[in-house]
Amino acid sequence: MMMVLKKDTLSLMDPVDHSLIHCQPIINIRVWGVGCNNGSYRDFAFVASDKDTCMLKCHVFRCNAPAKTIATALHEMCSKIMAEKTNRSPSMARSLTMESISPEDLPRQVDFLDAMRKRVQKFEVQYIGNLPVSRAMGMEVLNRAIESIMNTSDSDEWEPIVIHISDTVLSLWKGEDGDDPFWECQVRYLTFLGVGHDTHTFAVIVDGGTQRFECHVFWCEPDAGIISEAVQAACMVQYQKCLVAQTPPPRSKMWQAGSKVKRANSMDGFTFPAPLHQGLSPPMIGSSTAKKGMLAFFETFRNKQSAVSTP
Structure with missing residues (x-):
């Protein structure tokens, strides 16, 4: 089958005649993730509430392309949905604005289990x-x-x-x-x-x-x-x-600007160790991971160079 992400809907379609097999509103998706199988990250799954049965169902897929692409696209669509909601409702509580909710938390925030709320x-x-x-x-x-x-x-x-x-x-x-x-x-x-x-x-x-x-x-x-x-x-x-309840408080625009600069410079930050606070130990795991990642990058680059130079 073929998965199509469009506007606020995730659709599953027949690749031959493009008939609709399943239509899932993104707002009802609770959580999604990417799985690893034999070193290949091509498994994708999401959990969504089914309005007809009032149940949660987990849908699992084996993808031809890296599943991370689907997860990234879903995050972007959730960001867009939340931005549109904020624009339509300027008076929305700040606890439900983009300043305090990350895109990956959107499905959990906006749609509680209606079958259980205020009902015995x-x-x-x-x-x-x-x-x-x-x-x-x-x-x-x-x-x-x-x-x-x-x-x-x-x-x-x-x-x-x-x-x-x-x-x-x-x-x-x-x-x-x-x-x-x-x-x-x-x-x-x-x-x-x-x-x-x-x-x-x-x-x-x-x-x-x-x-x-x-x-x-x-x-x-x-x-x-x-x-x-x-x-x-x-x-x-x-x-x-x-x-x-644990959603972080709204952040100021100055803080947001600073965080964007930090994210943009994060790759350069590996060469400049941050000052340590008293009682805290340096993040040895993160440093080791960054070092291994850079070594792997250089090794891949060498392999490509040797392949190009081979007659």
């Missing part, structure tokens, strides 16, 4: 139980906890509950008539979630503070897929809120 999803499940675990994350930890609880409890002892999932709180209720949940947890304290070997089982690991972690296990019908996606979406909303 409810699922009828059976609460199997909980037990302390040694680590905050990992499928091995999760599966061991699920198997341990399943082996030490009888299905007759499982408690029917309703689990409420919002973008901030995960809570367990005994029916709809209760005034208070018998257990609840802030979504930001969830450290891991997953579906067990039996697809009916779903579990979350919670940070209890002071290096204490608990695993809570549930039995879901017909399977744990939907509830797993709902909790994952809530975690994604929290992550995106953190990104927005």
Whole structure:
């Protein structure tokens, strides 16, 4: 297939008859990246929200050309989209202007998970139980906890509950008539979630503070897929809120001009070591990398010169 980046859309087209296979609004793309396969950077992927299913989907491609070209073009298009938004809305909050948002953060900033925002999803499940675990994350930890609880409890002892999932709180209720949940947890304290070997089982690991972690296990019908996606979406909303909250403050025009000069002179800066602050060590890794890069450049240049001089 053929990928076309045009205006605010990423399109996949049939290379023969140019018929449209898939159309993806760039504003709904959350993140993208370039992968390396056998030393060749020709793998490209992006994660985007699907409005029809309210799910996140990862699209992966093997490219004929270097995938970095696609990533660069996508960055440029995001910059253009944000610039147009700023021009159309001069009164837009400064936290959402080009001065404080980099192009690569644009998809995460402008489009939260609409399916989870200001909405509570409810699922009828059976609460199997909980037990302390040694680590905050990992499928091995999760599966061991699920198997341990399943082996030490009888299905007759499982408690029917309703689990409420919002973008901030995960809570367990005994029916709809209760005034208070018998257990609840802030979504930001969830450290891991997953579906067990039996697809009916779903579990979350919670940070209890002071290096204490608990695993809570549930039995879901017909399977744990939907509830797993709902909790994952809530975690994604929290992550995106953190990104927005940590957006750096607006910078002055004088600072921006200085930063542009620094970027323009960055290649020359390798020969002039920066003054070290007390308590800091020199960036040996960066210096070594720059040196290796220059040596590789000269070696390539020599090879080209020898090839030209050969009759």
